[in-house]
Amino acid sequence: MLVRIVRMHFTETGAAEFLAIFNSNKESIRNFEGCLGLELLRDPRDPLTYATISHWKDEASLENYRKSELFASVWTNVKTLFSARAEAFSLQSFIQVQ
Numbered sequence: 126m127l128v129r130i131v132r133m134h135f136t137e138t139g140a141a142e143f144l145a146i147f148n149s150n151k152e153s154i155r156n157f158e159g160c161l162g163l164e165l166l167r168d169p170r171d172p173l174t175y176a177t178i179s180h181w182k183d184e185a186s187l188e189n190y191r192k193s194e195l196f197a198s199v200w201t202n203v204k205t206l207f208s209a210r211a212e213a214f215s216l217q218s219f220i221q222v223q
Contacts, residue, residue, distance in 0.1 A: 126161065126218040127181040131211055135173045139206030143175065150199050154179070157195065159186020173208065180218075187215065 135143055147165060155163045161180040168174035181187040190196055204211070 127184050127187055128216045128218060129179045129181060129187055129213070130176060130216070131213040132174065132176045133203070133207060133211045134171075134209040135175070135206050136208045137173065139208065140173045140175070143203055143206050146199060146202055147177075150195070153195055154190075154199070157190050157193070159183070159189065184215070 133143070151163060151165075154160060159182040161182060162178075163180075164178045166176045166178065168176075179187075181190070
């Protein structure tokens with residue numbers, strides 16, 4: 126399993142718009158082939174900073190999403206709302222303790 130983390134810093138007006146975009150697309154992203162889970166987190170010290178954590182079956186599934194029309198339409202709108210460059214990286218699930 127591959128975990129994708131994207132940390133985003135928004136302007137004040139951008140944060141509200143981002144939440145609207147996220148809420149209108151979260152089900153489509155979650156139901157994209159190979160997506161095993163999606164979560165939105167907010168920084169408790171900075172309410173304009175959010176992170177998405179998505180779980181993918183494998184790297185190919187994530188790449189298919191990143192090349193999709195869904196990603197292009199969401200990312201095109203979201204990236205204009207940033208107050209700083211987003212940070213994104215992928216990690217492979219290694220040890221899970223439940």
